[in-house]
Amino acid sequence: MTDLRYAAFAQEACGVSPVYEGLARAVAGDAELLALIDGLPEAKRQPNLLFGTVRLLGGPVESWAGFRAFVVERWNAVAREMRARITQTNEAGRCALLLPVLASLPQPLALLEVGASAGLCLYPDRYSYRYGPHALGDGVPVLHCESDLLPSRRPEVVWRAGIDLNPLDVRSAADLAWLDALIWPEHEHRRTRLRQAAAVVAADPPLLVRGDLVEALPSLAARAPAGATLVVFHTSVLYLVPPEPRAAFVSLVRSLPGHWISNEAPDVLTPGAAGPPPGYHNMLALDGRPLAWTRGHGQGMRRV
Structure with missing residues (x-):
């Protein structure tokens, strides 16, 4: 195996x-x-x-x-x-995959990420985006994505929190070194992006809770402010979770108010599902409904 x-x-x-x-x-x-x-x-x-x-x-x-x-x-x-250690790749570029879905939901949003690592994907409202000629925001980091799903705006986020077995802190040199080590050797643009995103996060750190995704989720979700749409999301996380707790998480997240965004390999949530087309790795879904095929580090997606 x-x-x-x-x-x-x-x-x-x-x-x-x-x-x-x-x-x-x-x-x-x-x-x-x-x-x-x-x-x-x-x-x-x-x-x-x-x-x-x-x-x-x-x-x-x-x-x-x-x-x-x-x-x-x-x-x-x-x-x-x-x-x-655990694999904790915290790729801010994946926010470009989430953005079209987040922008379509009732605003403002309360974001809760499962498997948050250092929380870099909790700031989709702070980053800039380029979908070909379609641009949103200014400043850095700039997230580039080839996509046929185009957001009309950046979301309004009023609360952001995350769960991780071992939350990382971008203000820690040791934690930042581990995030850097997880970036693939040739990807210098991702190293630059990591440091730019880390600066955004360090200026306004999120609420990160150490815990199991099933045990910690209900109490943390209950802390989301009233009047905001709760969005629980995860990207390339559930493949690390054994089948039984994975199924328990899916049942739990479906019972919560708000919405659930997943970006996982298709057979993670649907065993036996057909694989993605060449060049793509994951399936982006809203409340379990497939929306798009996505590439691993947020560099591209296309409608299913």
Whole structure:
């Protein structure tokens, strides 16, 4: 199974990150590395977690030989970090996927993100956007997205909060370093965007609660202000959650007032669902109704 997971990741990275595509394919065919990885809990075997950990520890990722030697020779340190951490990619660019849906809902909004990491996706009203020639807002970061769904405005957000097993704080150099390590090697534009978005968040930090997505959601949702539309959302999070608590979360979020926006691989919420078209990875849905296919870091989407 681990070899298939890394092979699938290589396919996802194809055309997006040649470095990670090559590493993932090589890991998928390396019995010794697979045996080491399989010694970790199933949830800790993810390619992003391994590659991000190696980068955080200062290891090489551009060279397969260098990467492999680093992992084998320093496996105890690598495994220790992987056990202690979770994949927390906090890509502000995904706000460009959420924006057309958020703009269509009754305003103002109370945003509640599940799997919020450092909360960078809780600020869709503060960022600027370019959908081809269609522009919204000024200042930085500017989020570029190829899309046939175009928002007419930025939303009005009066409350923002998030849940995470390990909330990160962009004002912490260590937390920011982990967010940086999770960005794919060639994506310097995303590193710039991370720091620009982090500055926005640091100036007005959100309410972030440490907890389980099912246990913490009801009480946090109840804190949303009256008169605002509650929007619970998540992007590339539920694939990390085992099936039973995932089903419990879906049942819970459907029972709450307001709306639910999901952006997940199609088979995460609908087992056996057909995969996305080439170049796309996730399905954007409102209250369980599919709206668009989306790319992993917010760079594109198209109507279903």
